[in-house]
Amino acid sequence: MKKLTIQEIEQQLLVEGEDKKQLVQTLRQDERKGVQRILDKWERLREKEQLLHKKFLEMTSFEGALRHQGFQFIAGIDEAGRGPLAGPVVAAAVILPEDFYLPGIDDSKKLTEQKREDYFERIKLEAISFGVGIIGAAEIDTINILEAAKKAMLEAVTQLAPNPDYLLIDAVKLETPYPSESLIKGDARSITIAAASIIAKVTRDRMMKEISREYPEYGFSSNMGYGTAEHLEAIKRYGVTPYHRKSFAPVKDYI
Incomplete structure (x- = not known):
């Protein structure tokens, strides 16, 4: 029997839905180094x-338990931007269908920018519903960052249609008419909270890139408003912008 070429082997290994057990056993007996490299790569x-x-199945445990109790529209809620010196705090609420499957979904901070962008589009396309709440710097200074984050979360929830019947919230407790559970590090433990964290972060990052066009000196397109050395030096040199949180140190020291 004629041996398969390296290209033919690669093509056969890429075919989805086929049992590769017999093929792998055959390839393990192939003495060509190129074949063994391809097989090792495929197995990795x-x-x-x-x-x-x-990991994905583990992250569906909360949703699965809630569906078993009869809840159908489970919303995950998370925010982005509590720590920066500039820019808004952005929250998202997301309801996913029961058959949603996206292995690799995780806390948005653990993903590359490209992965976040890809997952953002996939979540928007497949979600039953999602909402976004945005609270700017001036209001953050007025009501404090924790209350601003909560307000953004509540705004995001009001945009959901259909209405949720249960909320899974990352780290904070909200006063809402819906039953809820607050999960510490929920964006790494629940797919719906992880989805919300991705929507919130990508939305906020895009906003900061827009702001950076108006104020390029501060490097907002890369630091996203966080207190990097570049950002702090720009505050010293140029002062604060309308997007800076004037109640935050060290911003308030330069007013």
Whole structure:
């Protein structure tokens, strides 16, 4: 029997839905180094896929338990931008369908920018509903950052249609008419909170890039308003902008 070429082997390994057990056993007997390299690479990718699948299933445990209790529209809620010196705080609320599957979804801070952008579009496309709440710097200074984050979350929830029947919230407690649970590090433990964290962060990052066009000296497109050395030096040199949180140190020291 004629041996498969390297290209043919790669093509066969890429075919989805086929049992590769017999093929892998055959390839393990192939003495060509190129074949063994391809097989090793394929097995590493398979192992990574299996780990991502396992992690995804673990992150559905809260949603699965709630659906078992009869809840249908479970909203995950998270925010982005509590720590920066400039820019808004942005919150998102997301209701996902029961059959949503996106292995690799996680706390938005653990993902690359490209992954966040890709997942952002996928979540928007497949979500039953999502909402976004935005509170600017001036209001943050008036009511404080924690209250601003909560207000943004509540605004995001009001945009959901259909209305949620349960809320999974990252780290904070909200006063709402809906039953809820607050999860510490929920964006790494629940797929709906992780989805909300991605919507919130990508939305905020895009806003900061827009602000950076108006105030390029501060490097907002890269630091996203956080207190990097570049940002702090720009505050010293140029002063504060309308987007800076004047109640935050060290911003308030330069007013």
